[in-house]
Amino acid sequence: MKLFPCAATMMVMLASGSALALPGDSADGKHLHEANCTGCHDTSVYTRKDRAVQSMAALQKQMNNCGHATGRTYTEAEMQNMVKYLNDEFYKFE
Numbered sequence: 001m002k003l004f005p006c007a008a009t010m011m012v013m014l015a016s017g018s019a020l021a022l023p024g025d026s027a028d029g030k031h032l033h034e035a036n037c038t039g040c041h042d043t044s045v046y047t048r049k050d051r052a053v054q055s056m057a058a059l060q061k062q063m064n065n066c067g068h069a070t071g072r073t074y075t076e077a078e079m080q081n082m083v084k085y086l087n088d089e090f091y092k093f094e
Contacts, residue, residue: 022084024077029085032078036070046090056093059083 045051053059063083067074074082087093 022080022087024080024082024084026081026085026088028078029081029083030089032074032082033085036072037066037082040066040069043090046086053091056087056091059086059091059093 046053053062060079060083063079063086067079
């Protein structure tokens with residue numbers, strides 16, 4: 001499997017135009033998120049008023065940073081799935 005290339009995936013997501021058009025499987029993204037992200041933080045980081053992520057590009061960058069922090073390398077599909085889940089559930093960027 002090909003490892004996650006940040007720039008290529010970011011371009012796909014930005015070109016998609018809306019949350020509904022994002023590629024990926026939100027249900028799988030939720031499963032990956034629960035298995036890998038909630039050990040460091042809960043979902044309140046996505047809903048607070050002063051959240052750091054304010055755009056799709058920032059969400060993609062943060063996901064890449066979190067991957068480095070966990071020491072896990074995600075495939076492009078896994079990253080797309082987690083970004084889709086987070087955007088569908090919390091951010092709703094268009």
